[in-house]
Amino acid sequence: MTHVKKIVAALSAVGMIAASAPVFAGEVEELRAAVQKLLARVEQLEAQKAAAPAPAAAPAAAAPAPAAVVVTAGDLPNSIKVPGTNTSLRVYGYVQTDATYDMRGKNSDTKDNGDWSSMIAAQPLNKSADGQRKGQLYMTARTSRLGIETSTASDVGPIGTKIEADFNAPNDHGGELLTNSQLFRLRHAYGTVGRFLVGQTWSNFSDMDSFVDSVDYNGVGTQTFVRQPQIRYTQPINASTSLAVAVENPQSYSAGTSTSFDRTPDVTARFTTKGNWGHLSASTIFQQYRNDQHSKSALGLGIGGSLKISANDTIVAQVKGGNGIGRYMLNSLVQSAYENGTGIDLWKTVGGHVGLTHAWAPTIRSNLIYAYTRFSGNAALESQTDVNQKINEAMINTFWTVAKNTEVGIEYAYGQRTTFANDKGTQNRINATFRYNLF
Template structure:
């Protein structure tokens, strides 16, 4: 019996040894190499390398919930409104022998009701920003180069002339001189500007874009920018005395100085901005639309109009001053106070065709709490006033209006 047991155990051991030797002779299959996502610190926080490339990508976005109150004019008018806005954006950057190659895409959708929708009917809106930067070249849809995007405005609404949203298609080039100095020249679509069409002017087709130029300095203390633009004004044939008349082409222009100053001596993050703009025949660069309205008073805004007395295109002119201050009470609690004043004037012929002179101003302030990074919860209050001069023997009048808003916003 012992002999049988010994033979059995010996056979098992031999088989195991043979099997192990055969397994060792089989080719081993290697696991596929794992390519981990690498952090890209070259362009700031949030960027990472796209696997297999030298391109850095940042995925970001925003969700905003906003609730607004506007002093109503009548019982039939809404006084409140709701807004929900979502944004997704991609920022891809690659270092090349010719400089930075950057591609930026931002898609934004908005749902408005009440006072946001203008009449209480719910509305949806979409906005897109897409541009390519290659060295000093910028091509696509982006904010106008007329505006200094480094200004610490801090206001949520009501101050015309400053914004961070895309508003124009353009082709621009920026020359960098070093030590914080740069200059840009930009060809921008002028179709979005406003020209009077009531009753003596009908704009003709665009023959060349708005030409915008700026000279800018950005440093540790803040930034300063001097901007200018030339805008073409053309009219189709106008019937005057039974004869079609084509007035000569005119050119509008605007110039602006914009300065932002950091104030760390008050508190970390504190800053001040102030800007002044003058426009002649290019009133849209004051931040105005086709009309200025407060309460029951509305004044049309015309960059140009036809004067039947001399058969020429006349231009509207105006100027505006904008200022604001940001202060951090604590690292999580900050306030912004801000204001704007705009004055628009036409000559006597402008008054005769229904274009009264006017001035409008706004002051406001907000208080914003950021309990965690990227989350803002705050309230803002604004006061608007407009004063319009007499027109066609109708007494001039003025009106004012209050509004407030609550905003909850998450940026990532």
């Protein structure tokens, strides 16, 4: 019962009591009638209220708009600052497709674990079945690459990181026959702080600025393609000159034994000076070959540089060699050391290359390249008639930047190896590449 009904009931009770007095009987009846009308009106209003729709809920307050994210340029070239941090981030890479057409002679293991690009040191001999085949085509996108670089400001200076990978790992058996798969491969993974570098990258013995500009993925075999874990310290001498020393992961191999192992790191040093004219670099490598029976120390030396001879012409050149230089030159990868039963013999290797780059226009350039490698050793080493005595390589190519981030290249490559038995393995190849940079 509502409060109004309670009040009306109370008044009715009062009226009934008062009705016992005859003087007020008429007035009480009038009061009772008025109260009954009031009660009927209240009930009518309550019924209308119950039938009326519920009032709409008040709209919720709108959520505050998120704060705007401002992206600014980072400290690295083509980088951005990660919002909310003091880290600069750069993403880079490209999609690349390569093609080779061998007019005669080609390694038959391309689809599995073989190297599809040029390696003249292992070119099939002309008299072999692989060396006599003609007209062989191969295409791949396995050199496509992706990388990330960062630089973070700190109290001790910028802290840098780099991680880079491609798909040029040895493929699983039958991979291209079934799924066209290629395995992801780590190239670089290192950090820098101050003058120290720790992680995997090019060996300190490498001089990347004197590498030739080739369409072929390997280029010439006189270059150092070793990427490996290392601890490197670089000491600036002045604004354009530095000295870098490093201890690096060893991977020695002595032919003639299956027990090669490593005890000490490879030690490298490199002196570099640069200017508007080009650069000059001198390097050295000390390593040790070891197996269960014997050990032998090895030393390699290298000198290379580049020279800007005109506005449109640049020369790169390099000479490297040593006793047991081994994997620090592609051509001597498997011709470095040999276990003879009483000790370890070292191959002496000397190799060099020269490359001339001419820019016909801002978007078109051509390269003329030549390389030569020679091996020598004691009588026991040179009596192995199936190993190389000398290697000649030559390339001529043209690159065209079709658009801002798109480049194509075409190349003719010649190579010949000659063994100590005077057998020859000759390469005649057309190389092509198509590259699309991410940015």
